[in-house]
Amino acid sequence: MTTISDIAKLAGVAKSTVSRYLNEGSVSEATKRKIQHIIKETGYTPNAFAQSLKAKKTNIIGTIVPQLDSYAFSRTLIGIDEELKARNYQMLISHSNLDLEREIENIHSLVRQKVAGIILLATEITNRHLMIIKQLGIPVLIVGQQHEEIPSLIHNDYDAAYELGKYILSQGHQRIAFLGLHEKNVAIGIDRKEGFKKSIEETANIDVQFFEVKMDQAQTFSIVSEIIDRFHPSIIVCATDNIAMGTMKAIYSKGISIPCDLSITGFGGYEMTEMIHPGLTTAKFFYKDAGNLAARKMLSLIKGDDTPMKTVSGYEIIYRESVRKM
Amino acid sequence: MTTISDIAKLAGVAKSTVSRYLNEGSVSEATKRKIQHIIKETGYTPNAFAQSLKAKKTNIIGTIVPQLDSYAFSRTLIGIDEELKARNYQMLISHSNLDLEREIENIHSLVRQKVAGIILLATEITNRHLMIIKQLGIPVLIVGQQHEEIPSLIHNDYDAAYELGKYILSQGHQRIAFLGLHEKNVAIGIDRKEGFKKSIEETANIDVQFFEVKMDQAQTFSIVSEIIDRFHPSIIVCATDNIAMGTMKAIYSKGISIPCDLSITGFGGYEMTEMIHPGLTTAKFFYKDAGNLAARKMLSLIKGDDTPMKTVSGYEIIYRESVRKM
DNA sequence: CTGAAAGCGCTTACAG
DNA sequence: CTGAAAGCGCTTACAG
Numbered sequence: 001m002t003t004i005s006d007i008a009k010l011a012g013v014a015k016s017t018v019s020r021y022l023n024e025g026s027v028s029e030a031t032k033r034k035i036q037h038i039i040k041e042t043g044y045t046p047n048a049f050a051q052s053l054k055a056k057k058t059n060i061i062g063t064i065v066p067q068l069d070s071y072a073f074s075r076t077l078i079g080i081d082e083e084l085k086a087r088n089y090q091m092l093i094s095h096s097n098l099d100l101e102r103e104i105e106n107i108h109s110l111v112r113q114k115v116a117g118i119i120l121l122a123t124e125i126t127n128r129h130l131m132i133i134k135q136l137g138i139p140v141l142i143v144g145q146q147h148e149e150i151p152s153l154i155h156n157d158y159d160a161a162y163e164l165g166k167y168i169l170s171q172g173h174q175r176i177a178f179l180g181l182h183e184k185n186v187a188i189g190i191d192r193k194e195g196f197k198k199s200i201e202e203t204a205n206i207d208v209q210f211f212e213v214k215m216d217q218a219q220t221f222s223i224v225s226e227i228i229d230r231f232h233p234s235i236i237v238c239a240t241d242n243i244a245m246g247t248m249k250a251i252y253s254k255g256i257s258i259p260c261d262l263s264i265t266g267f268g269g270y271e272m273t274e275m276i277h278p279g280l281t282t283a284k285f286f287y288k289d290a291g292n293l294a295a296r297k298m299l300s301l302i303k304g305d306d307t308p309m310k311t312v313s314g315y316e317i318i319y320r321e322s323v324r325k326m
Numbered sequence: 327m328t329t330i331s332d333i334a335k336l337a338g339v340a341k342s343t344v345s346r347y348l349n350e351g352s353v354s355e356a357t358k359r360k361i362q363h364i365i366k367e368t369g370y371t372p373n374a375f376a377q378s379l380k381a382k383k384t385n386i387i388g389t390i391v392p393q394l395d396s397y398a399f400s401r402t403l404i405g406i407d408e409e410l411k412a413r414n415y416q417m418l419i420s421h422s423n424l425d426l427e428r429e430i431e432n433i434h435s436l437v438r439q440k441v442a443g444i445i446l447l448a449t450e451i452t453n454r455h456l457m458i459i460k461q462l463g464i465p466v467l468i469v470g471q472q473h474e475e476i477p478s479l480i481h482n483d484y485d486a487a488y489e490l491g492k493y494i495l496s497q498g499h500q501r502i503a504f505l506g507l508h509e510k511n512v513a514i515g516i517d518r519k520e521g522f523k524k525s526i527e528e529t530a531n532i533d534v535q536f537f538e539v540k541m542d543q544a545q546t547f548s549i550v551s552e553i554i555d556r557f558h559p560s561i562i563v564c565a566t567d568n569i570a571m572g573t574m575k576a577i578y579s580k581g582i583s584i585p586c587d588l589s590i591t592g593f594g595g596y597e598m599t600e601m602i603h604p605g606l607t608t609a610k611f612f613y614k615d616a617g618n619l620a621a622r623k624m625l626s627l628i629k630g631d632d633t634p635m636k637t638v639s640g641y642e643i644i645y646r647e648s649v650r651k652m
Numbered sequence: 653c654t655g656a657a658a659g660c661g662c663t664t665a666c667a668g
Numbered sequence: 669c670t671g672a673a674a675g676c677g678c679t680t681a682c683a684g
Contacts, residue, residue, distance in 0.1 A: 003677055014655045019679055028653055045438045050677035053375040053660050068407075069400040069597075078394050081421050090435075093419045095407050109416075112371045245601040252603040271395075272598050275571040277578040329661055340671045345663055354669055376661035379676050 002042045010038045022046060052114060059089045061298055062110030062118045066098045071241075071270040072287050073121050076143060079291020080119060087299060089116075098215065100126060107132060107140075117298045119143060123215075124184045125150070139301035143294050145187050146310055151301060153294045153311045157191035157267075160283035160315040164265060165199025167281075167317060168235060169206070172326030173263065176200070176208045177233040179224070179243055181215065192239050192267060209233075213243055220246035221253075228254060234263060234326060241266035241273050244280055259324035269318055279320030286313060328368045336364045348372060378440055385415045387624055388436030388444045392424045397567075397596040398613050399447050402469060405617020406445060413625060415442075424541065426452060433458060433466075443624045445469060449541075450510045451476070465627035469620050471513050472636055477627060479620045479637045483517035483593075486609035486641040490591060491525025493607075493643060494561060495532065498652030499589065502526070502534045503559035505550070505569055507541065518565050518593060535559075539569055546572035551580060560589060560652060567592035567599050570606055585650035595644055605646030612639060 004022075008015045011034045021027045021035045038044075052058045061084055065073050081091045092115060096103040103120075110118055117138050122145035133140045133150055146152040168176065178196060183189040193210065200206050209231055213220050224247045227233065236251075238244035244266030248258060256262050258278055266273060269284025290313040300307040330348075334341045337360045347353045347361045364370075378384045387410055391399050407417045418441060422429040429446075436444050443464050448471035459466045459476055472478040494502065504522060509515040519536065526532050535557055539546045550573045553559065562577075564570035570592030574584060582588050584604055592599060595610025616639040626633040 001677095004679095005677075015677090016656080016679075017654060020654085023679075026653065031653080045434075047379070047677050048439050049375045049379040050660090051679080053373065053379055053662085054677080054679045056660070068394075068404050069397060071395060074395040074400055078421065078423075081394075082423075091419075091421075093417075095404065095417075097404075097408075108371075113374050245598065249601050249603065272571065275575050276602050277575065327661095330663095331661075341661090342663075342672080343670060346670085349663075352669065357669080373661050376676090377663080379661080379678085380663045382676070 001047075002044045004044075004046065007035065007038050007042065007044055010042070011035045056114070058114050058116055060092050060113070060115045061089055061295070062092045062094065062106075062113070062115035064094050064096055064103055064106045064110070064118065064120045066096050066103070066121060066123050068093075068095050071272070072144075072268055072285070075287035076121055076291040076294070079288035079293075080295045081291075082288075083292040083295035087295070089295075089299065098123070100124065100129075104128060104132060107136070111136060111138065117141065117302050119294055119298055124186075139298065141294060141298050141301060143290065145185070148309075151297065151307070151309050153290060153297060153313060154187060155285040155290065155313050156315050157187050158195035160267065160285070160317070161192040161195030162199050163315075163317055164237070164267075164281075164283045165196040167319070168237065168263075168265065168323065169199060169203050171263075171323055173235045173323075174206055174326075175232065175234045176206065177227050177231055177236045178208060178210045178239070179220075179227075179236055179247060180210060180212055180239040181243075182212060188239050188267075196237060213246075215242075221250045224250035225254060228256070228262070235323065236262065236264050238264065238266050241268035241270040241280065241282055244282070245272070245276075248276070248280075259322050263323040265323060269316070273318075274320070278322050281320045281323045282318050284316045284318050286315070289313060327373075328370045330370075330372065333361065333364050333368065333370055336368070337361045382440070384440050384442055386418050386439070386441045387415055387621070388418045388420065388432075388439070388441035390420050390422055390429055390432045390436070390444065390446045392422050392429070392447060392449050394419075394421050397598070398470075398594055398611070401613035402447055402617040402620070405614035405619075406621045407617075408614075409618040409621035413621070415621075415625065424449070426450065426455075430454060430458060433462070437462060437464065443467065443628050445620055445624055450512075465624065467620060467624050467627060469616065471511070474635075477623065477633070477635050479616060479623060479639060480513060481611040481616065481639050482641050483513050484521035486593065486611070486643070487518040487521030488525050489641075489643055490563070490593075490607075490609045491522040493645070494563065494589075494591065494649065495525060495529050497589075497649055499561045499649075500532055500652075501558065501560045502532065503553050503557055503562045504534060504536045504565070505546075505553075505562055505573060506536060506538055506565040507569075508538060514565050514593075522563065539572075541568075547576045547579075550576035554580060554582070554588070561649065562588065562590050564590065564592050567594035567596040567606065567608055570608070571598070571602075574602070574606075585648050589649040591649060595642070599644075600646070604648050607646045607649045608644050610642045610644050612641075615639065 004015050004018050008018045084091050094106040118140045120142045122142040125147050142152045146154045180193050181189040266280050266282040269282050273280035330341050330344050334344045410417050420432040444466045446468045448468040451473045468478045472480045506519050507515040592606050592608040595608050599606035599608050
């Protein structure tokens with residue numbers, strides 16, 4: 001490996017001059033050219049460790065992702081990576097496997113690696129999170145969830161749920177099952193539910209029941225089966241597209257037809273929702289765009305530019321065949 | 327931030343002693359305890375940059391992933407991460423967005439970061455890849471593709487395709503369309519095709535035609551439509567589950583029913599293939615296990631243990647409803 | 653514009 | 669078992 005000393009020697013100048021060339025650039029045209037030439041020739045690239053050790057800061061942004069095999073998260077990651085790369089920053093991904101304990105370990109590990117900031121693709125913000133984050137010394141941005149004390153970027157869960165609810169009601173559904181997540185997950189467990197509730201409250205004679213499943217789909221099956229048998233909804237509103245997929249499977253396995261006998265909707269706009277048959281009506285969020293946005297916001301945070309505590313990314317209702325007009 | 331000097335001062339010993347405690351450990355019990363105590367108290371963690379700068383090597387394994395939002399790749403990543411973490415290594419992910427040019431840039435960037443080795447989730451190994459990899463100085467492992475000059479871990483594409491073919495024939499299909507990928511992608515474009523071909527060659531009176539699509543699904547739609555109109559297959563064998571999903575959509579959009587009018591199979595065993603209706607018959611690969619394996623193989627490569635050039639991960643045919651018995 | 657020197661936080665022979 | 673010193677590859681005041 002060639003180092004800055006090698007370059008300096010070959011160019012006949014001091015290391016500091018090469019360093020200056022690499023950084024600010026208060027170097028005469030002649031030496032500039034010499035150095036440039038040598039660098040090209042040798043294919044020299046500065047040792048990132050030495051730079052970071054000296055500079056005590058890096059151009060690395062740490063990202064914590066709870067699940068790598070999730071459409072929403074991976075699309076967000078792509079967006080972050082894209083934007084960061086364009087601005088000469090680097091993304092370091094760490095995976096918590098939906099384990100909050102591990103998530104906190106990951107925060108520490110990223111700090112040890114001297115990342116300039118941390119983007120947390122969040123599911124739940126506990127008090128421990130808050131305490132740790134507040135004394136970290138580097139900016140943390142949460143994506144997908146909000147918190148009054150931490151900068152955040154969220155999807156417009158509430159409005160999306162409201163608009164989707166309005167649409168469902170406009171199609172004449174009056175007996176509705178809502179399949180949500182635990183309220184620990186504020187964005188999905190509360191905001192989507194509340195937005196939906198509001199649309200219901202504006203309409204008379206609606207029979208709605210709320211249910212709850214876990215993130216993983218294993219248990220969705222039996223719950224859906226029970227809901228259908230006991231409540232006989234005309235539509236099941238699912239708080240995520242993944243839940244909707246699991247629900248559809250449960251519905252089919254009972255020999256019930258979608259949307260003739262039972263309608264269904266999701267949230268997310270995952271790619272697969274348009275591949276399946278019937279296509280799933282859903283509230284689409286723009287994960288990749290949100291990732292771009294998050295990256296830019298993080299850079300503002302690092303630079304100390306003022307940026308709003310909370311940024312809201314948009315949505316779009318996608319109307320497909322899974323909802324029947326009653 | 328507390329450094330090794332702080333710890334040394336507080337413990338009343340030299341930096342080198344602390345360092346020794348942290349590494350080999352030829353330190354007396356008494357000092358050991360003192361240092362341990364101080365470290366606990368201060369929450370000291372060594373600066374990874376300084377360590378790496380000195381050691382000229384890291385415990386970081388770079389991974390290049392062509393698509394972050396792909397089931398196969400992300401599951402593999404999870405497997406790699408899991409195993410690496412268990413062995414006190416770290417995974418650094420870099421995303422090439424299915425762009426071979428970018429992939430090569432990523433290799434260079436990982437080298438600059440002094441990773442100990444690179445795991446490349448491969449789609450296509452070009453000559454440029456080969457040249458660069460051979461003069462890298464650190465081990466490179468390719469996953470999903472093979473090459474006689476580079477250590478690799480592959481799925482058993484050939485046998486899986488053969489066995490799936492046998493099954494399809496056993497169900498009485500005689501007019502078969504195979505929807506593959508370009509031969510640049512050896513594992514998918516060639517091995518799966520050839521394995522399948524072999525099963526056909528062992529049987530008389532089979533009418534088979536081979537077609538090709540791109541990785542992204544946009545164009546699948548019209549090709550499938552044409553195949554159906556012109557060739558009238560009783561089954562479409564798709565070289566990946568993603569292609570199968572796209573194909574199913576195209577089939578439905580023509581008002582054709584699966585599997586009554588037309589059967590279909592995939593490759594991969596993606597989670598969604600069991601969520602959809604009808605469930606997709608497919609050759610399942612164990613991506614996460616393969617990731618575990620890849621991590622272990624990489625560590626062997628780094629240590630210089632001898633490890634076979636080529637490791638083959640298993641498969642399992644999953645029989646579901648998308649194939650009709652003729 | 654340029655160079656010499658100190659220092660970032662660690663590790664590793666080398667003495668003792 | 670332990671300490672002093674040199675050095676990893678860079679950057680940054682400080683002189684000139």
